Amino acid sequence: xxxxxxxxxxxxxxxxxxxxxxxxxxxxxxxxxxxxxxxxxxxxxxxxxxxxxxxxxxxxxxxxxxxxxxxxxxxxxxxxxxxxxxxxxxxxxxxxxxxxxxxxxxxxxxxxxxxxxxxxxxxxxxxxxxxxxxxxxxxxxxxxxxxxxxxxxxxxxxxxxxxxxxxxxxxxxxxxxxxxxxxxxxxxxxxxxxxxxxxxxxxxxxxxxxxxxxxxxxxxxxxxxxxxxxxxxxxxxxxxxxxxxxxxxxxxxxxxxxxxxxxxxxxxxxxxxxxxxxxxxxxxxxxxxxxxxxxxxxxxxxxxxxxxxxxxxxxxxxxxxxxxxxxxxxxxxxxxxxxxxxxxxxxxxxxxxxxxxxxxxxxxxxxxxxxxxxxxxxxxxxxxxxxxxxxxxxxxxxxxxxxxxxxxxxxxxxxxxxxxxxxxxxxxxxxxxxxxxxxxxxxxxxxxxx
Amino acid sequence: xxxxxxxxxxxxxxxxxxxxxxxxxxxxxxxxxxxxxxxxxxxxxxxxxxxxxxxxxxxxxxxxxxxxxxxxxxxxxxxxxxxxxxxxxxxxxxxxxxxxxxxxxxxxxxxxxxxxxxxxxxxxxxxxxxxxxxxxxxxxxxxxxxxxxxxxxxxxxxxxxxxxxxxxxxxxxxxxxxxxxxxxxxxxxxxxxxxxxxxxxxxxxxxxxxxxxxxxxxxxxxxxxxxxxxxxxxxxxxxxxxxxxxxxxxxxxxxxxxxxxxxxxxxxxxxxxxxxxxxxxxxxxxxxxxxxxxxxxxxxxxxxxxxxxxxxxxxxxxxxxxxxxxxxxxxxxxxxxxxxxxxxxxxxxxxxxxxxxxxxxxxxxxxxxxxxxxxxxxxxxxxxxxxxxxxxxxxxxxxxxxxxxxxxxxxxxxxxxxxxxxxxxxxxxxxxxxxxxxxxxxxxx
Numbered sequence: 002x003x004x005x006x007x008x009x010x011x012x013x014x015x016x017x018x019x020x021x022x023x024x025x026x027x028x029x030x031x032x033x034x035x036x037x038x039x040x041x042x043x044x045x046x047x048x049x050x051x052x053x054x055x056x057x058x059x060x061x062x063x064x065x066x067x068x069x070x071x072x073x074x075x076x077x078x079x080x081x082x083x084x085x086x087x088x089x090x091x092x093x094x095x096x097x098x099x100x101x102x103x104x105x106x107x108x109x110x111x112x113x114x115x116x117x118x119x120x121x122x123x124x125x126x127x128x129x130x131x132x133x134x135x136x137x138x139x140x141x142x143x144x145x146x147x148x149x150x151x152x153x154x155x156x157x158x159x160x161x162x163x164x165x166x167x168x169x170x171x172x173x174x175x176x177x178x179x180x181x182x183x184x185x186x187x188x189x190x191x192x193x194x195x196x197x198x199x200x201x202x203x204x205x206x207x208x209x210x211x212x213x214x215x216x217x218x219x220x221x222x223x224x225x226x227x228x229x230x231x232x233x234x235x236x237x238x239x240x241x242x243x244x245x246x247x248x249x250x251x252x253x254x255x256x257x258x259x260x261x262x263x264x265x266x267x268x269x270x271x272x273x274x275x276x277x278x279x280x281x282x283x284x285x286x287x288x289x290x291x292x293x294x295x296x297x298x299x300x301x302x303x304x305x306x307x308x309x310x311x312x313x314x315x316x317x318x319x320x321x322x323x324x325x326x327x328x329x330x331x332x333x334x335x336x337x338x339x340x341x342x343x344x345x346x347x348x349x350x351x352x353x354x355x356x357x358x359x360x361x362x363x364x365x366x367x368x369x370x371x372x373x374x375x376x377x378x379x380x381x382x383x384x385x386x387x388x389x390x391x392x393x394x395x396x397x398x399x400x401x402x403x404x405x406x407x408x409x410x411x412x413x414x415x416x417x418x419x420x421x422x423x424x425x426x427x428x429x430x431x432x433x434x435x436x437x438x439x440x441x442x443x444x445x446x447x448x449x450x451x
Numbered sequence: 452x453x454x455x456x457x458x459x460x461x462x463x464x465x466x467x468x469x470x471x472x473x474x475x476x477x478x479x480x481x482x483x484x485x486x487x488x489x490x491x492x493x494x495x496x497x498x499x500x501x502x503x504x505x506x507x508x509x510x511x512x513x514x515x516x517x518x519x520x521x522x523x524x525x526x527x528x529x530x531x532x533x534x535x536x537x538x539x540x541x542x543x544x545x546x547x548x549x550x551x552x553x554x555x556x557x558x559x560x561x562x563x564x565x566x567x568x569x570x571x572x573x574x575x576x577x578x579x580x581x582x583x584x585x586x587x588x589x590x591x592x593x594x595x596x597x598x599x600x601x602x603x604x605x606x607x608x609x610x611x612x613x614x615x616x617x618x619x620x621x622x623x624x625x626x627x628x629x630x631x632x633x634x635x636x637x638x639x640x641x642x643x644x645x646x647x648x649x650x651x652x653x654x655x656x657x658x659x660x661x662x663x664x665x666x667x668x669x670x671x672x673x674x675x676x677x678x679x680x681x682x683x684x685x686x687x688x689x690x691x692x693x694x695x696x697x698x699x700x701x702x703x704x705x706x707x708x709x710x711x712x713x714x715x716x717x718x719x720x721x722x723x724x725x726x727x728x729x730x731x732x733x734x735x736x737x738x739x740x741x742x743x744x745x746x747x748x749x750x751x752x753x754x755x756x757x758x759x760x761x762x763x764x765x766x767x768x769x770x771x772x773x774x775x776x777x778x779x780x781x782x783x784x785x786x787x788x789x790x791x792x793x794x795x796x797x798x799x800x801x802x803x804x805x806x807x808x809x810x811x812x813x814x815x816x817x818x819x820x821x822x823x824x825x826x827x828x829x830x831x832x833x834x835x836x837x838x839x840x841x842x843x844x845x846x847x848x849x850x851x852x853x854x855x856x857x858x859x860x861x862x863x864x865x866x867x868x869x870x871x872x873x874x875x876x877x878x879x880x881x882x883x884x885x886x887x888x889x890x891x892x893x894x895x896x
Contacts (some may be wrong), residue, residue, distance in 0.1 A: 068735040225702060280768050368692065372691075
């Protein structure tokens with residue numbers, strides 16, 4: 002096909018040997034994508050992707066899972082240069098695409114396409130199916146208009162639709178068929194790499210199965226490489242060769258699918274896997290229910306991103322004997338303090354506080370009563386709590402948090418962990434527990450939640 | 452009749468039909484379904500989108516808007532003794548003592564009247580004498596038979612409406628509610644949690660304000676007392692720092708917190724029955740786990756009955772005691788949750804279970820070919836037949852009705868011509884044909 006010619010800028014670069022084995026298609030190193038505040042004073046950026054590194058091998062399916070807001074979609078979009086990377090490199094066959102611009106970028110994009118989550122909003126309702134699928138061909142001026150029409154019809158065949166559908170409009174199709182149209186459009190330029198952003202989340206389970214089968218068939222037929230973004234772990238388990246688990250802009254664990262699902266190394270993966278409801282009512286599992294919600298990516302924790310919710314957080318040695326429930330309450334207290342620190346206090350609140358009326362914040366006593374009223378608090382913990390209470394009463398939450406961290410913090414809160422190799426198969430985990438100093442995650446979870 | 456026990460259903464849905472009348476066609480979104488919910492139990496309803504799950508919930512809540520309405524012949528009985536007593540004392544004009552009515556009328560004579568186009572078969576009975584009067588009245592035929600007034604909705608079957616505290620049995624017919632009795636039922640006795648917490652909260656009022664609204668309407672609390680109640684409710688659903696949160700707006704809450712607030716609102720009036728319409732579909736798995744835990748705790752604490760709608764088989768397996776599988780407006784299989792997952796009998800249920808990734812050994816996922824049809828005509832065949840791998844000729848001519856799947860398996864029913872399995876297929880088809888004839892009051896062939 003003629004587009005081999007236009008491949009040139011990249012094709013010449015691929016001849017340059019890369020530093021790793023030739024099997025690798027995409028190398029991502031220290032990638033960061035921040036959303037800056039557009040305001041005059043700037044302020045803190047939202048750290049959607051905060052330093053990730055991984056490889057994608059040719060022909061494989063890499064799964065990317067995580068909760069909403071963890072940055073998985075942003076990562077996918079950055080890989081396709083739909084978002085500008087703040088820092089780091091994305092080497093696609095050896096070329097750093099973050100530096101590409103203008104015509105080079107336009108040409109490169111033939112190679113990498115995306116399927117979006119919601120088939121209701123990713124197709125233009127005013128265009129016929131033919132026009133939608135043909136658009137990428139038109140944009141890249143692929144051969145003659147006649148050949149384009151022919152190609153579109155072939156594509157409709159490929160994804161399991163009929164050629165007559167060319168002249169129909171999107172509203173005449175069901176969700177599953179619309180997703181097929183979306184996939185046909187993606188394949189129009191014969192890309193090597195496709196980002197699938199939750200392609201089946203909006204579909205019913207039986208339709209979902211059809212689309213998954215189709216994706217697998219297409220991969221075999223055209224030798225595609227997929228980045229499969231999803232929050233449904235059972236789909237990922239079925240489809241992917243390797244999985245990366247993301248939390249708050251960081252990859253917490255990456256490894257071969259089977260190994261990661263049967264023997265997760267990171268506490269977050271443990272919790273995520275145990276939270277999936279099994280379609281089998283007889284299964285009795287010890288579910289690890291995580292407390293609270295992920296932190297605001299504008300204010301990520303200083304240490305490990307997962308430290309605020311971690312079920313296996315390292316606790317300071319002097320408080321190791323405290324009750325688990327008391328630890329939960331202490332964590333809630335810290336969350337409350339940091340939330341209050343950021344909550345804006347209106348003039349009305351300040352006035353009410355001055356004249357001694359109830360403010361919407363409630364008093365520290367009420368909070369303490371709610372949190373620790375039914376707990377046995379040892380004296381040494383109580384003395385720290387008293388100190389925090391004094392500070393919180395004066396609305397010095399920042400200082401109160403500092404006191405809290407001084408007493409109850411640990412390496413998890415202070416230092417970001419490093420990636421540790423868990424096995425030989427490229428299975429890595431981002432957690433302090435993998436150093437020899439501390440007990441293993443499995444043992445701790447068994448102990449605390451077993 | 453005896454005093455209600457804990458195994459008696461609190462909600463008894465019989466032959467519920469809800470249709471939407473559009474210019475083009477009549478869509479029978481819910482087409483004659485029957486199920487019950489017992490006290491303290493969770494009944495799951497599962498099915499693909501478009502199968503009528505949400506319309507079922509909305510019909511029970513009385514939230515079906517024009518052009519849709521619940522058809523005559525539908526009955527949803529709320530069998531809660533305290534509610535019946537309260538309604539009987541608050542609305543004596545709308546209360547009927549069925550014992551007195553029964554003394555005056557003879558059911559056999561009723562069916563002979565020419566004004567009524569009705570057969571005993573419509574109630575699943577062979578003889579006119581067997582049809583309970585309560586059923587006739589509940590299904591809405593009482594008005595034209597001259598038995599009850601149009602707005603009667605509380606029916607006492609044991610005891611006298613004149614002394615409400617001594618009523619021993621009776622029910623409130625939900626499909627006949629209107630005005631004040633309906634408002635008291637909605638929210639006060641049956642509450643609902645919707646799918647998307649962001650659209651079920653009003654963005655311009657604080658969360659506290661919205662909780663206080665139902666506290667004010669149903670419990671009559673005002674001012675400081677109402678605020679305190681709202682705070683207590685938020686604490687009960689696990690929202691920390693409730694005193695501050697109560698004055699915040701929905702956008703300041705995270706998704707899980709919002710759903711907790713919606714649950715707090717639903718619980719504000721201590722309902723007997725909580726209807727959850729896909730409450731966790733919009734949430735992440737870790738947050739979903741929190742909400743499922745919360746619902747289970749609340750249920751144990753308050754002895755709530757729950758109706759739980761979802762399309763996620765995993766969630767259903769986890770939370771429900773019994774499951775109804777819906778397809779194109781009909782319930783195709785009903786069973787205890789363990790039995791449904793280990794021994795599904797309806798081909799549709801099997802297909803659903805097999806299409807879940809990770810549930811089968813092979814490389815390829817099993818699929819169900821085709822789409823859920825729109826039920827726009829009364830069923831004369833099996834609606835699943837075009838997609839069914841086991842379909843045979845009779846599937847296109849005989850409409851299957853829910854029957855026990857096997858001898859003695861009364862709690863496990865499936866609407867498939869292959870059931871009951873202990874009989875030969877011909878016998879089974881005959882049974883479906885007969886039951887069908889009774890249901891529609893005429894021969895289908």
